[in-house]
Amino acid sequence: MxxxxxxxxxxxxxxxxxxxxxxxxxxxxxxxxxxxxxxxxxxxxxxxxxxxxxxxxxxxxxxxxxxxxxxxxxxxxxxxxxxxxxxxxxxxxxxxxxKGNSAITDTRRSIVMDKNVFLKQIKNIKKTKTHKDNDLLGIWKYGAYEVGIMPKKEANNEFIGVILNSTNVLWKLGDLKFELKQVYGNDYEVVYYMDNNSGRKLKGKLQNQEHLELIDFNNWVKVWPSNTHTVTKAEEAELYSDFHFRMIDGKIPYIRFPNFYEKEPAFVDSLIQAHHQELVNADFYIVDVRDNNGGNDAVYKPLFPYILSGPIQTPNYGLWLSKGNIDIFLDGRKPEELDEEGKAEYDYLSSLTGSVFWPDGDEYASTSIPDTLYAPHQKVAVLINKKTISSGETFVYRTRQSEKVILYGQNTAGIIDGFNVLTRRIDCFDLNYPSSLRAKDVAKNPIDPYGMAPDVYIEENLDVLKFAIEHMSILIDKK
Known part of the structure; x- marks a missing residue:
């Protein structure tokens, strides 16, 4: 079966x-x-x-x-x-x-708030002695989200980030996006609310007046009030945090993927098609997946005809079949509630309890190739770092098999040997764990926890984009 x-x-x-x-x-x-x-x-x-x-x-x-x-x-x-x-x-x-003792599983809360109300409140708050010089208060942007950060009522060291604008349809005006609690100085404990309403615990640091970093997750840039001396850096940070295509020096295509969940595959495909000529005519182009925290693998596949040089292999994955996992696969249904086909599948899975099931059989990997490959002699610089995680890493795993690709930066995060995360409520906690294996040889050839190494290692404190352009230009000239 x-x-x-x-x-x-x-x-x-x-x-x-x-x-x-x-x-x-x-x-x-x-x-x-x-x-x-x-x-x-x-x-x-x-x-x-x-x-x-x-x-x-x-x-x-x-x-x-x-x-x-x-x-x-x-x-x-x-x-x-x-x-x-x-x-x-x-x-x-x-x-x-x-998760505490709340009977409410939807942890996201909404607050009556729009931008005008927020601005009025913040202007009054910043007149107070307590928050007069607080750089955290204001309007911040990352990717699809624009939030207003304001103090929690009756708490001088706790703050909330409220949605003022969002292109993610799952979020609406007034939704609580994150909560921050000041630990010391510019360091914060953060609860960041995800699309499924769960709260993710993070560390945060206000790096400067216009840069709020949620460690190992994402970076926010302040858009109001703006420091006129750092507007250019702020604009660059805002651009970096969003998916986009642009031309560098008028001749080098640059594609930025901060994640693979904020855009749909069709949107990416339409953008790539709109810039088809720029891509195929360039000597090389750049795909930037630094700080990419994953999402849906389908989002990056429209780029495959432009980035691959031939067939690639994708390891066949395995499912760990424990009784607990099989029960979750039923999605709340009881075995007796299944139809005849579903009952047969359940009985088959149950017979394999305590083992790994490989849906694609005994083959180690499947081989795939796009119907069309463009500019086969072109080069592609892929920028990576230690915050390239999850689907960001599967993108690297697949595209590094292309002869066109050169990886620049630091090792990826190394968290893809286990995936398909399941959630189990245990008393007052939600526990999340991988239920699937990336490949049959993860024990002998792991990617976790060290990640995938770049072809050209570049220190974190250097300008990776600038270095990659200069390095690739020399390669093209010599060729």
């Missing part, structure tokens, strides 16, 4: 129905044991990350944290202990969030 028609295709990014509990019903020790059970039974890479060689180390680490959880009295203080234990796996697709 090689092909699963429906159950398997409900796999990607499913979330198990959550059950809210009161805080007093949650204890750190009990939650820890449940998290350990999920990872030992359901985490796709557990038997790769924990082997006979390091099993004693894993057991000792687990017992150490088990003792720590016994000493945690307040459930809110359990999160850092759980996070530290999960770090053993060194998996960027592994994370846990504290």
């Amino acid at each position: 090689k092909t699963m028609s429906r159950l398997l295709f409900t796999l990607t990014f499913l979330a198990l129905g959550t059950v809210s509990l009161r805080a007093q019903d949650c204890t750190c020790a009990e939650t820890f044991e449940k998290v350990v059970q999920v990872y030992e039974n359901d985490y796709a890479l557990f038997h790769i990350k924990v082997t006979e060689t390091n099993r004693a180390l894993y057991d000792a680490n687990t017992n150490l944290f088990r003792k720590k959880t016994d000493r945690v009295s307040a459930i809110e203080e359990c999160l850092p202990v759980l996070e530290q234990w999960l770090q053993f796996f060194r998996d960027g697709h592994t994370y846990i969030r504290f």
Whole structure:
């Protein structure tokens, strides 16, 4: 039974129905044991990350944290202990969030707010002694979002970012995009709300008056009030944070992908087609996926006819079939509620419990090639760094097989050996873990946690774009 028609295709990014509990019903020790059970039974890479060689180390680490959880009295203080234990796996697709005792699973809140109201409030707030010189307050932009940052009521060191404008249809005026709590100086703890309404815990730093960095995630630029001395840098930062095509020096096409979720494949395809002549006539062009935090692989595929030089291989993926994962694949349905075909698939999957199922059979990889390949003798500079993650990395994995491509920058993040993240509600927490394997040889040929190396390594403090242009120009001249 090689092909699963429906159950398997409900796999990607499913979330198990959550059950809210009161805080007093949650204890750190009990939650820890449940998290350990999920990872030992359901985490796709557990038997790769924990082997006979390091099993004693894993057991000792687990017992150490088990003792720590016994000493945690307040459930809110359990999160850092759980996070530290999960770090053993060194998996960027592994994370846990504290959900509290709220019966509301939709964590995104809306505030009655528009730009005029916001501006009026901020102007009054900045007249106060407490916030007179606060550079955080104002209007900030990243990609599809424009937010107003203002203080939380009755909290001098806590702030909220409220949507003032968004081209992402999932967000509307007044939605709460993130919350910030000042730790010390310009350092902040951040809760960033995702499209599925869950809150992601991040670190933030106000790098300067017009640059707010959410560490290892994204960068925001202030658009009001603007510092006239840094307008140019602010404009560059704003451009960098959004998907776009532009010509550098009138002759070098540059395509920026800050992520692969804010634009649809059709939008990317139409933009590429509109600039077809510039792309095929150039000696080389640049694709920038630095700080790309992933999304949908389909978004970058319209570029394949321009970037590939021939066939590429994509490893066939595997599904870790535990009882817990199979139950999630059912998407809340009971086996007896399935039709005849669905029941047969369920019974087949259940017979494989405790093993990896490879939907595409025994072959290591599938081979694909676009119907059309443009400018086969052209070169393409792909810019990467340690914040190129998830689907950003799969883009690099596929395109580096092209003879046209040269990678510039630093190693990618290294978080794609496990994917198809599932969410499990465990007491007062949401636990996220990969349920699938990238390839059959991830144990012998891993990409995690070190990432993929560039062809030309460039220090982080150097101008990678400028270097790549100069380096590629010399290559073209010599050729």
